[in-house]
Every structure is written in C-alpha cells, then in structure tokens.
C-alpha cells in the first residue's frame with residue numbers, strides 16, 4: 702500500500718501559544734510580553750526574579766516594604782510593589798516593568814519622553830517607580846490634577862516632585878493628543 706511521505710504542513714504561529722498556560726510545573730507568567738516559567742522558590746519576591754534571574758534591573762529596591770515606590774511594576778495593569786508579591790501569586794498574570802514601556806522599536810512611551818522633556822530625573826533611582834505609578838494613574842485619570850499626582854506613593858530624594866507633576870501632565874496631554882490622531 703502506497704504511503705504518503707509528504708511533510709506535514711507547517712503550523713501557523715498561534716498567538717494563543719503566547720498566553721500563559723499551566724505547564725507541567727512551575728509558574729507561567731508574561732513579563733513585558735514574553736512568556737516565562739519560574740520553577741524555583743515560589744516564595745521568591747517578584748523583584749528578585751526580575752533583577753537577579755532576568756537581569757531586568759530597572760525596578761529598584763526601596764526597602765522591605767516597598768517604601769518610596771521604587772519597586773513598582775504593573776501587574777495586570779495595576780501598580781504593585783514587586784518586593785511584596787511572591788512568584789506564587791503570579792500564575793497567568795501579566796507583568797510590565799519599566800523596561801516594557803517603550804514600544805518594540807524602542808520609541809519611548811509619552812510618559813518617559815515627558816520625564817525627559819520636563820527634566821524630572823535626578824539620580825534616576827526613583828524614576829522607574831514614578832513611571833509605573835503614573836501609568837496606573839493615567840489609566841484612571843486621563844487629565845490628572847496636582848492632587849491626583851500627589852496621591853502616588855513615590856518619593857524622590859532628589860526633589861523632583863514638582864517636575865514630576867509637570868511631566869505627568871505633559872504626558873497626559875500627549876496621550877490625549879495621540880488618541881485623537
């Protein structure tokens with residue numbers, strides 16, 4: 702009996718394959734759009750997974766309770782303290798760090814550009830946290846007031862708060878303009 706030796710047709714890339722799935726073990730999550738599987742200590746704080754395992758060191762240590770907001774990341778769109786979240790809580794979650802704010806071509810997010818334009822960066826230690834907290838804020842307030850911005854948990858020891866306010870407002874205006882374009 703004749704056998705068909707034709708090679709099977711190549712399978713198209715399946716976007717669903719990029720979504721987190723429960724695998725044979727470990728914790729599956731998306732970080733900046735990439736799929737990762739953590740098979741180590743489930744109690745490891747996300748901050749140390751980012752910094753020590755993935756070498757994404759934009760997110761900073763601000764203290765064991767996340768004081769000052771330097772360790773903020775977005776988890777499913779909300780700003781959370783990366784030191785306060787163990788990997789065991791992240792199955793199937795989407796994490797965005799400061800490294801994930803620019804687009805695939807490297808074009809800065811309007812918030813990043815606004816921080817540069819308003820010179821809202823001193824030593825830079827606090828900046829990733831401000832950017833993440835501001836991302837979260839701008840999803841809730843398209844036109845934030847100074848008092849909205851002052852609700853952010855971030856601290857800047859270089860005294861950039863006033864320029865951060867201006868930067869967040871500048872970004873809000875740019876994002877509104879971009880949405881209209």
Ligand code: FES
Pocket residue numbers: 821822823824825826827828856857858859860861
């Ligand atoms: S820029 Fe230095 S702590 Fe904020």
